[in-house]
Amino acid sequence: MSQGHRSExxxxxxxxxxxxxxxxxxxxxxxxxxxxxxxxxxxxSAVLGTICERFPELVAIRDSVIIAHNEQYCEDLTEPISLAxxxxxxxxxxxxxx
Amino acid sequence: MxxxxxxxxxxxxxxxxxxxxxxxxxxxxxxxxxxxDNFDGKTVVLLEYEAYExxxxxxxxxxCEELRARWPDIKHIGIHHRxxxxxxxxASVVIAVSSPHRKSSLEAVHFAIDELKKSVPVWKKEQxxxxxGCSEWKENKECSWSKSHRDNHIL
Numbered sequence: 001m002s003q004g005h006r007s008e009x010x011x012x013x014x015x016x017x018x019x020x021x022x023x024x025x026x027x028x029x030x031x032x033x034x035x036x037x038x039x040x041x042x043x044x045s046a047v048l049g050t051i052c053e054r055f056p057e058l059v060a061i062r063d064s065v066i067i068a069h070n071e072q073y074c075e076d077l078t079e080p081i082s083l084a085x086x087x088x089x090x091x092x093x094x095x096x097x098x
Numbered sequence: 099m100x101x102x103x104x105x106x107x108x109x110x111x112x113x114x115x116x117x118x119x120x121x122x123x124x125x126x127x128x129x130x131x132x133x134x135d136n137f138d139g140k141t142v143v144l145l146e147y148e149a150y151e152x153x154x155x156x157x158x159x160x161x162c163e164e165l166r167a168r169w170p171d172i173k174h175i176g177i178h179h180r181x182x183x184x185x186x187x188x189a190s191v192v193i194a195v196s197s198p199h200r201k202s203s204l205e206a207v208h209f210a211i212d213e214l215k216k217s218v219p220v221w222k223k224e225q226x227x228x229x230x231g232c233s234e235w236k237e238n239k240e241c242s243w244s245k246s247h248r249d250n251h252i253l
Contacts, residue, residue, distance in 0.1 A: 019148060
């Protein structure tokens, strides 16, 4: 890492699905989901893209969801996320509390 | 104290009022969000709530911190959100704030419900009466990635 060279690294994360995304994929969680990262980094949209490849039924709502990484919203999906094994990634459809 | 709770039980407004009551306070302000029986001319028969519970409690706690930064004289805050099936007319959320004088608690409660709708990961599905289209996941217009929010911010 010190040379600034980022090698490809597979990080295994735990996925959570809520509301419409949960209904579409038919499960509320999936552990040890592999993400191909660059030195542990991946943009939010690439994370979402990988999830959609595994669960094509999510493509229909892809443009209206964001993700949360370890209980923090990643609203700007272009931002890189620093990922480690065991991290939690949640698919977050528009919220409707209150 | 901050009294934060997600519960599948019916919310009791009086109970939450008593939680935030304090002898040094001259005011308790309450907001009670209740479930409506209609949407877009359709009859709503049932509402289902679900939450990303750990994150919802975390964001509710962040709202409390924000309230205390803006209105430092606030004494206690209670935010209870109901999950699971909520029959129409019943409370889905209760927010209670106590303060020495009414201005802080009134303003804080208003701010808190607006923030909750914006940031707390809770979802709601409306079930409609037979023949009116079965059900629909709702979206708060305050949620920045909701359709209505996006539509209103496209120049």
